[in-house]
Every structure is written in structure tokens, then in C-alpha cells.
Amino acid sequence: MTANPEPVLPPLHESLTWLTPLSEERAAGLVGFLTEPAPADVIDLGCGWGELLLRVLAAAPRAHGRGVDSAAPSIARATVQARVRGLATRATFEATPGRDAHLEPADAVICIGASQIWGPPVEDGQPLDYAAALRALRGLVRPGGRLVYGEAVWSAPPHPAATAPLSGRDDEFVTLDALAELTGRAGFEVVHADPADLDEWDAFEAGFRHRFTRWLDTHGDDHPAAPDVRRRHEQQRAAYAEGYRGVLGMAYLCLRG
Incomplete structure (x- = not known):
């Protein structure tokens, strides 16, 4: 039987602007931090489909940017968007693992949700190696340059219902205060540090689940795969609403090298 x-x-990208819990207001603040003063060059590691990098380049007309991500479909989307927005001559996107990218230091660097580039693979279920990521990023930020570093943190003490959909570990992430301390040890000055709020998380999770409902709307309940898609939608909803909502956080740190 097949x-x-x-x-x-x-x-x-059809349901989410950002592959992270991020509001338009917060995104505008991150762009402002990275472009005042205007950078000559910008790197985005784990850039996804490049939305934040493209907005930075739009706000800094003389800057050139390079986005790196291992997901080829996301890079293809970023490349198309650069052309559509008239930024193709200043934006380069590469489908390559971050560890394999040959990068020179830049005035402005972005790394959101991509610390695993320098640590154990996510599927290993090990604690996130923030320190290794921050050391590597410090080498990519020119003296006086800026880094937007976004990464998962615990917003509240983890409990079994929250950790079960993740790695199952209480030590997978650290708190925002502990992360700010790690950035100092890596040689950064913390200009601003703030976690995503629940409105940002709710919008992100709703967008993430929307792809399931869109598939069901298109294919109908009679499709052989429909039960599995409904199961995955409910699994994601329960993991968030009954598990890590308010416990798993996303911290955005504006750092100066």
C-alpha cells in the first residue's frame, strides 16, 4: 500500500512578514538603530526571506547588504523581493550554511534566531550556545559598529508543558538578564534590550498556523492528507496556547561593538 x-x-512568507515574533513598530526601531548613522555594509545571518535586511537597505541608500541562509526557498524569495524593490544591485543573498559563508566585518550585522549556526544542531536538543554565537558575531562587527541580536529566552520559569514541545529541557534557553550579561562578556555594549510582547507572539503563532488552515480551505476535508494537516494545526495550537505562551520569549538586543 502506497x-x-x-x-x-x-x-x-504568505502568512508572515517576519519569521519571528516582531511588530512593525519594533522592526522600524531596529532599522533605525542599524541605519543611524548610515552603514556602508550590512550582513544578515539566518536572513530567511530577507525582509529586515531589505528594509535596512531601503533606509540606507548607499549601503550594500549580504544575506545568508541555509533555506534555498527563502533565499529565492529574498532575491525576487530585492529585484521587485529596486535593491538588486545592493543586495546579495546566498543559500549556504552560515558556518560556510566567507564574511568580512561590516558596519551593521543582523542575527535573529540563528545562534545555532555556531552551536549544536537544533535537532540534538542541547542548550543554545549563546556565547559561541556572540563571540563569532563580535568578529563580524567592526569597532563602533552595530549588531541586532534576536534570540529565544525564557520569559518565565519553564515548566514541563512549556518545554515538552521544545527540547524538553529547562536549560535550553537563558533569561534576558543572563543574555545581556553574556553580550557584555563578548565585548558588546547593550544599547537596548527588550523582549517581544504577547501581542507579537500571538500574531506570529496565528500566522504560523494559518498555512494549515489555508491548505485545508484549498483542498477540503475529503483530501486524504486532511486529517494529518488538522492534527498538525491542533498540535501547534496546543503547544503554544497550553504550553509555552508567556514562557518562551524572544529578546531583541541592540548592541554596539
């Missing part, structure tokens, strides 16, 4: 093929869900 198994049903894995359903092809709509791409996340």
Missing part, C-alpha cells in the same frame, strides 16, 4: 505524500503547505 503512503500518502506529505502535503505541501503554503510558504510561510
Whole structure:
């Protein structure tokens, strides 16, 4: 008996502006931090489909940017968007693992949700190696340059229902205060540090689940894969609403080298 093929869900960029809990207001603040004064060059490691890097380049008309991500479909989307927005001559996107990218230091660097580039693979379920990431990033930021570093933290003490959908570990992440201390040890000055709020998280999670409902709307309940898609939607909803909502956080730190 032939198994049903894995359903092809709509791409996340059709439901989300950012692949992280991030409001337009906060994004504008991050862009302002990275572009005042205007940088000559910008690096985005783990850039996804490049939205933040493209906005930085739009706000700094003389800057050149380079985005790196291991997901080829995201890089393809970023490349198209650079062309659509008239930024193709100043934006370069590469589908390559961050460790393999040959990068020179830049005036402005972005790294959001990509610390695993310098640590154990996510699937290993090990604690996130913030220190290794920050050391590597320090070498990519020119003296006096700026880094926007966004990473997962614990916003409240973790409990089993919160950690179960993640790695199952209480020590997978640290608190925002502990992360700020690690940035200082790595040689950065913390200009601003703030966690995403619940409105940002709720919007992000709703967008993440929207691809399931869009698939069901398109294919109908009679499709052989529909039960699996409904199960995955409910699994994601429960993991968030009944698990890590308010416990798992995303911290955004504006750092000066």
C-alpha cells in the first residue's frame, strides 16, 4: 500500500512578514538603530526571506547588504523581493550554511534566531550556545559598529508543558538578564534590550498556523492528507496556547561593538 505524500503547505512568507515574533513598530526601531548613522555594509545571518535586511537597505541608500541562509526557498524569495524593490544591485543573498559563508566585518550585522549556526544542531536538543554565537558575531562587527541580536529566552520559569514541545529541557534557553550579561562578556555594549510582547507572539503563532488552515480551505476535508494537516494545526495550537505562551520569549538586543 502506497503512503500518502506529505502535503505541501503554503510558504510561510504568505502568512508572515517576519519569521519571528516582531511588530512593525519594533522592526522600524531596529532599522533605525542599524541605519543611524548610515552603514556602508550590512550582513544578515539566518536572513530567511530577507525582509529586515531589505528594509535596512531601503533606509540606507548607499549601503550594500549580504544575506545568508541555509533555506534555498527563502533565499529565492529574498532575491525576487530585492529585484521587485529596486535593491538588486545592493543586495546579495546566498543559500549556504552560515558556518560556510566567507564574511568580512561590516558596519551593521543582523542575527535573529540563528545562534545555532555556531552551536549544536537544533535537532540534538542541547542548550543554545549563546556565547559561541556572540563571540563569532563580535568578529563580524567592526569597532563602533552595530549588531541586532534576536534570540529565544525564557520569559518565565519553564515548566514541563512549556518545554515538552521544545527540547524538553529547562536549560535550553537563558533569561534576558543572563543574555545581556553574556553580550557584555563578548565585548558588546547593550544599547537596548527588550523582549517581544504577547501581542507579537500571538500574531506570529496565528500566522504560523494559518498555512494549515489555508491548505485545508484549498483542498477540503475529503483530501486524504486532511486529517494529518488538522492534527498538525491542533498540535501547534496546543503547544503554544497550553504550553509555552508567556514562557518562551524572544529578546531583541541592540548592541554596539
